Amino acid sequence: MTTPLNFDTTWRYAPAPESIPVRLRKSYGLFIGGEWTEAKDGRTFRTINPASEKVLARVADASAADVDRAVKAARRAYDRVWSKLPAAERGKYLFRIARMIQERAREFAVVESMDGGKPIRESRDVDIPLVAAHFFYYAGWADKLDYAFPGRRAAPHGVAGQIIPWNFPLLMAAWKLAPALATGNTVVLKPAETTPLTALKLAELIQDADLPPGVVNIVTGGGETGAALVNHPGADKIAFTGSTEVGKRILRALAPTGRSYTLELGGKAANIVFEDAALDQAVEGIVNGIFFNQGHVCCAGSRLLVQESVAETVVAKLKDRMATLIVGDPLDKNTDIGAINSKEQWKRIQGYLKLGEAEGAEKYQPACALPEKGYWCPPTLFTGVSQSDRLVQEEIFGPVLAIQTFRTPAEAVEKANNPPYGLSGGVWTDKGSKIFKISSKVRAGVLWANTYNKFDPTAPFGGYQESGMGREGGLHGLLPYVRLLDPEHS
Amino acid sequence: MSSSRIPVLKTYKLYIGGAFPRTESGRYLPFAAPSGRVLANICHASRKDARDAVKAARAAFPGWSGASAYLRGQILYRLAEMLEARAEAFAAELKAQGQPLPAARKEVQAAVDLLVHYAGWTDKVQQVFSSVNPVASSHFNFSMQEPTGVVAAVAPDRPGLGGLVGLLAPALAGGNTVVAAASETFPLTAITLAEAIHSSDVPGGAVNILTGVRNELLAPLAAHMDVNAVVYAAEDGAAWAEARVQAAENVKRMIRRAPAAPPSPYAILDTLETKTTWHPVGV
Incomplete structure (x- = not known):
């Protein structure tokens, strides 16, 4: 097991609001x-x-x-x-x-x-x-x-x-x-x-x-x-x-x-983490994959498929990392996760959080203070989900990660390809030949290998x-x- | 004595999963020559036959899409060889269905040449349409093509041979597997083509051919959740519009093609998906 990061100090980020004035008409x-x-x-x-x-x-x-x-x-x-x-x-x-x-x-x-x-x-x-x-x-x-x-x-x-x-x-x-x-x-x-x-x-x-x-x-x-x-x-x-x-x-x-x-x-991308991956980097990739832009991302890595042998370690590291994420004022330069885009979307996400628990999955959210006004959702992960659960099959479009495990590469590919979507996917491994094998087997338009959520005007983007x-x-x-x-x- | 010999007639069946079954429905359609003489009782394929064919095509997909482009090229070329060797038989059969012999011979030659053309594309289409993308970050980034999956192909009435070959060849060249609904005017040729395909190292299930009423087959294929694309070269605009509504359910790629479209790598590209892969560059 890993040693948890220690953030239990008196040191806190001071607010750092963006102060550029903008001209908006009424x-x-x-x-x-x-x-x-x-x-x-x-x-x-x-x-x-x-x-x-x-x-x-x-x-x-x-x-x-x-x-x-x-x-x-x-x-x-x-x-x-x-x-x-x-x-x-x-x-x-x-x-x-x-x-x-x-x-x-x-x-x-x-x-x-x-x-x-x-x-x-x-x-x-x-x-x-x-x-x-x-x-x-x-x-x-x-x-x-x-x-x-x-x-x-x-x-x-x-x-x-x-x-x-x-x-x-x-x-x-x-x-x-x-x-x-x-x-x-x-x-x-x-x-x-x-x-x-x-x-x-x-x-x-x-x-x-x-x-x-x-x-x-x-x-x-x-x-x-x-x-x-x-x-x-x-x-x-x-x-x-x-x-x-x-x-x-x-x-x-x-x-x-x-x-x-x-x-x-839409999408329901699988971020696949193999046991031979650089796990700390993978954890950063998982966080970027699902919590970037509050998870309001069609190509979000909303499913984590982690190889069974390292699942416990990865989930522990992930929870640890999630505890450090700052949820709050979007205009604060320290903020990691901003506001949910609308009340309607907030309700939709809340619906899925309830549904996940009703389906028998185990929810984890780090303790974090949320502002009183506005629409907020702390970073969330679910373990104990099954392939047929709606949390695994449906696009939530929020900071909600569903975690499954696998034993063999073939199982990972089969689970990754199971939902009807095919927009994106992630592969984490230190073995080059495995990257090519898995990224060619995942039926999706964008494959991020040992990285996630990267965009560029020269790089074609779109779905299967x-x-x-x-x-x-x-x-x-x-x-x-x-x-x-x-x-x-x- | 020779004058009293009874010729052996051919039974025209469906082609599904590398076998020649009769339609599960037991239905048939008498198919007559222009003279009115019945040439054959062709299979009137059912929705269930269409589903079976899709299942066979899906099962064949990993093998065919996973074969090297070189091998797919050789197999398509082999199919051209098979057609060339049976050119006279194909021409005679087209003639029996109403095509004048000189035109029939030309059409068979054109179909052979079309196959040779597409056989040569299998290992080039990727080079023409893929790209390495100069992203502004330290990543290696490339885009390449992969087959869409199971393609349903609806053949035009005519050309009787070229119409079907013109749909099959580009889809196969790209690594897709196909379920085809044959011309209603030249259905016998479609099944004879299946026999040539069967002897060309095309793996069973990579091509499936159904005869009967095309609109009856189009509907279940367009609605089928395991069909990824439909290529349509028949001319019933209303049926096509209805198919497009059905096809929305799983966001199929819906491709309309002219009955005798000239060969083009863009016909292959229509049944391909583009995949972009990113990897960091670093030590």
Whole structure:
């Protein structure tokens, strides 16, 4: 057994709140055709800070009529401007946007943490730098598409309708916008209902960048707004990131149409730890895998599969490490786990915590003081779960880890591949040949070996099976936004 | 004496799991030549046959997807050899089903050439579509392709041979296993193709071929939770739309293809998944 870490000292972290001022308007409209406009029926909704439950701003709630205006604006911009612009010039706009995001990075990071609840350390060091990098990467593709698809000419779809989730609000906007624009599409983007602010601030930045009006349109709202976009025949392509349940609804809606789609859906990734792994590093990887961004991560390592011979040690080390995690103010630079994104999500997670105990699993949460206001969930693990338990099969989207053991590599692979998802996986071992064997057997789109939750604009990301279709990032991330024409047959 | 010899007619059955069973349903469809003469009672495959075929395809998947690309290439090439050797028989059978002989001969040659073409892709498609990704952190990062899994293929009415081969070859080249619903206009050719496949070292279950009514087979295949993709080259738009609704349940890849699409590595790519692997670089 290991010696527990000793944190029982009088030494405490002093609060270290981020102090960069941000400029937020009291209310935000829809960004359509390069202009700010109210929703036609005047409806609005509030976006709140999940760490304080205070209202941050009122935001326009787009109806089907507003979505129609946005799609038409995007079509006009496509027909009149964007499709006629030389590709290199398209790219220069994207380079410009990337640079302006870098200039205002800290401001965006603070707003992201205020609106979504994620720790400032993550929005500052992960989300926003990746946003800028993503625009910078795809900017360079704009005039090089002839080299991307051998034997084919890449042509844009036209208008892309894009719907993004609340877990990485601005990063998902960048993942959607950058490749769509680089390949010559115009866009109608719908941010998530609980996290619209950074996308709206991006709209301001896009105005500052002089992007032609209508090339990017941003419509805020909830599920109805998203459905209006999916059902709009003028959106030639639909790109969605979100739950598998909604993804299936979108597939059914699009089935009778010839419109193109790509989906990035849920996951229930297995993080597989072999007995020959560097266990301390593996524990860090497990923590990063499931507690990064409060576990609001589709590729989260929400299942730990640990080899039986080291299970006791790993779980002990993990509990020990969990006790050191700081849950609290997202704007404090020391915070490890911020606020749960919304009350709705908090309830969902609480439901799973109760369910886990009802299913007979054993719950562990370190003792930690939670703020009185806001939505919080301490880091949680469950042991004693079975393969058929809902804790093992279903995506929770919270800081909740289900731990199972295995004896042989074959058993690990079988358990890893059992749920219908296939987004990501982790493998921890010091043996190179085992890494290749296991990572090729796990049916998932992203495999992290001796690391976890790493992202890069050059690295394609996306799922197998019920985790979706299509890739975002890298050369492969261009494909969802182009039609491939055969020069000999077109 | 020779004039009184009774020819031996062939029984056309299904091809499932490397065997030639009759449909479990006992149903048959009389299949007539353009002259009206019944050529065969073909199997009217059932939903249960479709499920059995999926089971066989799934069982064959680890072996076929795990075979080296070189071996898969050689086996597809071997299938081309088998077709070439039986070219006249295929042409005659196409003719019996209504295809003029010169066109039938051309079609068989085209099918052989298509197989040779795809045989050569098995060990190149990965090189064309994979990538090493220059991530901005100290990781080695690469993306490569893996087969989607079990692919359901719905053949067009015509070309009678090329239509089916054009669906099977790219899916197999990529390492998938296949359940195919045959042309309703040239069903005999599909089963004769199965015989050629059976003698080509294609492992049992890697290809399964069903005859009958395609729309009756499309529905259970599109709804089947263990089918990963459907490639559709028939021309019933309404049936295809309905299949896409059914297929949403397990997020199948739904691929529509022209009946006589020219060969392309992108047809292989349609039935592949891209996997990105990360590993830290360090000592």
